[in-house]
Amino acid sequence: MENMLARSNRIQTGCSLREHRFFRKFCFSETLKKYKVNFSDAAKEDLHEIYDYIAGVSLNRKFSASFVKGFYSYLKEALSYFPCRFPIHRGTVRKVACTKNTNSIVLFEIRETTSEVFVLVVTSAKQYTRYSNLG
Structure with a gap:
């Protein structure tokens, strides 16, 4: 049982x-292969925009900082093990749909030769069409 x-x-x-x-x-x-997760400058800027948006709406910078820090940690952990479980978006670019709390889309590439995951963008699902040609 x-x-x-x-x-x-x-x-x-x-x-x-x-x-x-x-x-x-x-x-x-x-024995599971662990990937190093790196964020592009655009992805880091996207995280700063998420912080600014939440801080502006909630008027609580501590909450905004802890939310973005938690989301960043979640992405690093989720993408460091078995990143190929996420669907292919276009070409070599893969997509993570984080719908639970953030309603965000994360686009990333896997570089097998260096065991790295490179996060390209972090965007709201509402703005996803801006990146439909990425890849």
């Missing part, structure tokens, strides 16, 4: 039991 903690983790991630066991086996093994 399935452990309650494993069941709740599986429900939160939306994975089937088979997928959950697969990811637990491969994503937490020591």
